[in-house]
Amino acid sequence: xxxxxxxxxxxxxxxGTPVLLRCNYSSSYSPSLFWYVQHPxxxxxxxxxxxxxxxxxxxxxxxxxxxxxxxxxxxxxxxSAHMSDAxxxxxxxxxxxxxxxxLVFGTGTRLLVSP
Amino acid sequence: DTGVSQDPxxxxxxxxxxxxxxxxxxxxHNRLYWYRQTLGQGPEFLTYFQNEAQxxxxxxxxxxxxxxxxxxxxxxxxxxxxxxxxSAMYLCASSLEVLNTEAFFGQGTRLTVV
Numbered sequence: 001x002x003x004x005x006x007x008x009x010x011x012x013x014x015x016g017t018p019v020l021l022r023c024n025y026s027s028s029y030s031p032s033l034f035w036y037v038q039h040p041x042x043x044x045x046x047x048x049x050x051x052x053x054x055x056x057x058x059x060x061x062x063x064x065x066x067x068x069x070x071x072x073x074x075x076x077x078x079x080s081a082h083m084s085d086a087x088x089x090x091x092x093x094x095x096x097x098x099x100x101x102x103l104v105f106g107t108g109t110r111l112l113v114s115p
Numbered sequence: 116d117t118g119v120s121q122d123p124x125x126x127x128x129x130x131x132x133x134x135x136x137x138x139x140x141x142x143x144h145n146r147l148y149w150y151r152q153t154l155g156q157g158p159e160f161l162t163y164f165q166n167e168a169q170x171x172x173x174x175x176x177x178x179x180x181x182x183x184x185x186x187x188x189x190x191x192x193x194x195x196x197x198x199x200x201x202s203a204m205y206l207c208a209s210s211l212e213v214l215n216t217e218a219f220f221g222q223g224t225r226l227t228v229v
Contacts, residue, residue, distance in 0.1 A: 036220075043119065044158070044206070044220040090157050101146065101210055101218050102171070105157030 002027040002093045004074075006106035014114050019078040021109045023091030026072065033074045034092040034103070035065055044090070050074065061085070086113045117141060119221035121207050127227045128197055135193045136224045140209030147190050148218060149182055151175065152204040164190060165212065197228045 007022040025031055035047040048059025055067040065076045074091060091106040120139040128134050140147050145166050150158035161180070162172045166187040176182075179197075184190040194201055204225050208218040 041222070043222045044208075046217050049217070092157075101148070101216070102160050102163065103148075103150075103158075103218065105159070107155070107157050 002029075002031060002104050004033075004091045004093045004104060004106040006089075006091050006109050008109050009107070010110045010112065012112040012114065013081045015083055016080050019076070019081045019085065019111065021076040021089050021091075021111065023074045023076065023106060024072050025074055025091070025093050027093055032094045033065075033067060034094070035059065035063070035074075035076050036090045036092055036105075038088040038090065038108075040087075047076070047089075081111075081113050083113050083115065086111055119207055119209050119219050121205075121221040121224050123224055124222065125225050125227075127229060130199060130228055131196055133193065133195045134197060134226065135191055136205055136207075136226075138190045138192070138207030138209075138221060140189070140207070141219055142188075143211070144209035144219070145187065145212050146210045146218075147184055148208040148210075149190070149192055150206040150208065150220075152206055152223070153202075158204075158206055161192075194226075197226075199228045202226055202228045 003026045005024045033050040036044045038044050047063050048057045050057045050067045058064045063078050088108045090108050092103045094103050122137045147164045149161040152158040160173050161176050162182050164184040167184050179195045182192045204223040206223045208220045210216050210218040
C-alpha cells in the first residue's frame with residue numbers, strides 16, 4: 001500500500017527566506033504525487049502534482065517540488081516565503097493507473113511565517 | 116460559486132443522534148469522494164462514487180455510516196447513532212473521469228459530538 005511521511009510537523013521561517021517542506025513516499029507502483037495546502041476555514045487547494053512527466057514540478061504561488069525516485073522523496077520548496085504562505089501543507093500520494101483518484105494524505109506540516 | 120459546496124459547515128449533535136451531511140460537487144464532475152479529517156491528521160479516504168454508483172468504501176466506514184448519490188449529482192453522508200469518536204471534519208471532493216486529474220475539495224463539515 002502507498003503512504004507518505006512528512007518529516008516535520010511544524011516549520012518556521014522568516015518572511016523572504018526559503019521554504020523547505022519534506023516528504024518521503026512509499027508506493028508499490030509508479031506513484032502520482034501531490035502537494036495540497038489548507039488555509040484556515042478554506043478548502044484544500046492543489047499546489048502542484050507529479051504524474052511521471054518532468055521530475056521538477058512547478059506549482060502555484062512560486063512553489064515547486066522535485067520527484068527523486070532514488071530517495072523516494074518529493075520535497076516542496078519556495079525561494080522566498082510570504083506571510084500569506086502560512087498554512088497547513090499536505091503531501092499526498094495516489095497510485096498511477098488506478099481507476100480513480102484515491103488520495104493518501106500525510107499528517108501535514110504547519111508552515112509558520114514570521115515578519 | 117462553482118466550487119464544491121458542503122452543507123452544513125458546522126454541526127453539533129448529542130451522542131446517539133443521527134446526522135446527515137450534503138455535498139454538491141462541481142456540476143460536470145462525475146466522480147465524488149468523501150474524506151474524514153481528525154484534529155492534527157491528514158484527510159482519510161472514506162468512499163468514492165462514479166456517477167450514482169458507490170465503487171469503493173474504506174474500512175473506516177463502519178455500518179453506522181452510509182453514503183448515497185442517488186442521481187449522480189449531489190451526495191449525502193449519514194452517520195447513525197453518533198459517537199464522540201465521529202467528531203471530525205468531513206470533506207467532499209469531486210473530479211472529472213480523467214486519470215490523475217485534480218480533485219477539488221469543499222470546505223468541509225465540522226462535526227462535534229457532545
